[in-house]
Amino acid sequence: MKLTIKDIARLAGVSTTTVSKIINNKHDSISKDTTEKVIKIMKDNNYVPSTIARSLVTKKTKTIGLIIPDIVNPFFPELARGAEDKANKEGYNLIICNTDEDIQKEDRYVAMLVEKMVDGIIFTASSQRVDDFKLLKNANIPIVLVDRDVKGSHISSKITVDNFMGAYEGTKHLIEQGYKKIIFITGSLKNKTSLDRLNGYKKALDEHNIKFSYENVIEGSYKSEWGYNAVNFILKQNKNFDALFCGNDLIAIGAIKALKENDIKIPQDVGVLGFDDIYISRIIDPQLTTIKQPIYEMGYKSVQTLIDILEKKSKKVKDIVLVPKLVIRSSTVKG
Amino acid sequence: MKLTIKDIARLAGVSTTTVSKIINNKHDSISKDTTEKVIKIMKDNNYVPSTIARSLVTKKTKTIGLIIPDIVNPFFPELARGAEDKANKEGYNLIICNTDEDIQKEDRYVAMLVEKMVDGIIFTASSQRVDDFKLLKNANIPIVLVDRDVKGSHISSKITVDNFMGAYEGTKHLIEQGYKKIIFITGSLKNKTSLDRLNGYKKALDEHNIKFSYENVIEGSYKSEWGYNAVNFILKQNKNFDALFCGNDLIAIGAIKALKENDIKIPQDVGVLGFDDIYISRIIDPQLTTIKQPIYEMGYKSVQTLIDILEKKSKKVKDIVLVPKLVIRSSTVKG
DNA sequence: GTGAAAGCGCTAACAA
DNA sequence: TTGTTAGCGCTTTCAC
Secondary structure, three states: OOOOHHHHHHHHOOOHHHHHHHHOOOHHHOOHHHHHHHHHHHHHOOOOOOHHHHHHHHOOOOEEEEEEOOOOOOHHHHHHHHHHHHHHHOOOEEEEEEOOOOHHHHHHHHHHHHHOOOOEEEEOOOOOOOOOOHHHHHHOOOEEEEOOOOOOOOEEEEEEEOHHHHHHHHHHHHHHOOOOOEEEEEOOOOOHHHHHHHHHHHHHHHHOOOOOOHHHEEEOOOOHHHHHHHHHHHHHOOOOOOEEEEOOHHHHHHHHHHHHHOOOOOOOOOEEEEEEOOHHHHOOOOOOEEEEOOHHHHHHHHHHHHHHHHHHOOOOOOOEEEOOEEEOOHHHOOO | OOOOHHHHHHHHOOOHHHHHHHHOOOHHHOOHHHHHHHHHHHHHOOOOOOHHHHHHHHOOOOEEEEEEOOOOOOHHHHHHHHHHHHHHHOOOEEEEEEOOOOHHHHHHHHHHHHHOOOOEEEEOOOOOOOOOOHHHHHHOOOEEEEOOOOOOOOEEEEEEEOHHHHHHHHHHHHHHOOOOOEEEEEOOOOOHHHHHHHHHHHHHHHHOOOOOOHHHEEEOOOOHHHHHHHHHHHHHOOOOOOEEEEOOHHHHHHHHHHHHHOOOOOOOOOEEEEEEOOHHHHOOOOOOEEEEOOHHHHHHHHHHHHHHHHHHOOOOOOOEEEOOEEEOOHHHOOO
């Protein structure tokens, strides 16, 4: 049977307080002898303290909720891994939740996490969300936004990337490579991330005296299927273009597939630029030029920030904006 | 402040017992009036019961631990998603743990999960593991093995794939396509999975009177880097071969990269076969013929099985062996 | 139909 | 340096 702190106390001939103190490394006031004896007894009996019971009194569970759209989307495993690594290093566990960008699911998960009394939540919000998480405010659970920036009054911190800058640098690179008619294939424009990228793209065109037109912005979703369909759509429209700036790598991958099927040479006929730098992008043919996001780091930092809030009791720490970096590979470099 | 069951009871003018029964849907013996009144009060006050306190008495946390090598390896997000979907459907949460196949990390995570009193564990064991999880036996926490089959006395169930059959079918396909000198590039042969695949490969050769030789088995790890290096190694050795059976898709992807770099045409000069059917395999060029594992289903079924054990109190259910399926794409079909 | 009271395993004042 | 004791918020017998 499972032993409790009482059993250990009895076995060692001490009080539960003493055992408790030893478990929690508050040896300050316990003699070496007692400490060693108790530790030995715990070991010998494979004693495992119940964090449940502990949590009930301390109000801390050492558990963090991670809410993301979909772990199968290659962007998120890296984020999750960064988060989990830091969590684990600090003695926290991670509960993972897939929402498919469905607000109802998000709400359900938040409720579950509140019931479970997680210490905090890392959240990649769906684009439509504008809620302010009153459940969390009520339960006083801090929430750190990662990747997606949304409004909300109870948000403790945000970890994002400078999407404007990334898109600007990427588009500038395309122009410098000699591409002039650049179509922007984006996911939904209903969120700040996409809008920032759109503006970065605009600014680069502007600076090089290329006229921006909404006809060259094609909005869909951040999936490879969309990239594939978008290209076929463009081709059917007989649009004049020599480069594609894709809202993310998945879109770029779908786009490349469609281009290849139509015997369009990359990068000679058409240059392709992505965003994210997921693992596949290095592997596909041609290798994808893309704007690398520090995805792992975002996950890592988000947990770090959350724990800072949790343990230093600082209600609000400053937001973090990470810098993306252009990674030039073969999909945009002719000859 | 956060309300407790006592507050609700006081507000409603009833006892905590009554409230508790209503929370847990044991209306049988509570009048409709009281029930409705209490429910309204809970709603109005945003009352959220504490599962921590509940767990302390019920000994159930409605939480499952998922121990995998690495969520970044594209095989595992799908598995995790299948597991999480089923868990969520049944009201459970999933704690995710990345071990990097490191036994010490595995042990640490198991200890953490025991402390957290998870109801059960889904485990993809590292190849070296032979332990019998005495910690879990002690705590009476069921464990379901998924994907990797290892020995151990406290294992409640296993969800695996018929690796022998898959490798057999795949190799047979290669032979039927006219390939005769098939090299098997595998990950570590220290686990049953790899061994089963090796034996399936052997059997297919055997049936077609092709002599098996260990010289055609190259052992490394299940990573794309290994596929890449293995091909370069083979080439340097001037080995005579016309097809590669790769232990998994990642290896195949690395191998394809190396072949391309050496101007070897796929599938004309060399056919390439993978194992797994991860998402990328459809996307790379050429599209990879592979033995598809029902990865999502494995995750889903593993949680299903675990919950069956948990809720039906059946100590041990029968193991599940899923059937892999050959998916023929362009990497093995000439002309 | 409803409530009183004990107790889950632990921590943390406060005493000794 | 160590122990006593009162909870944490809930469920569950058992009594009314």
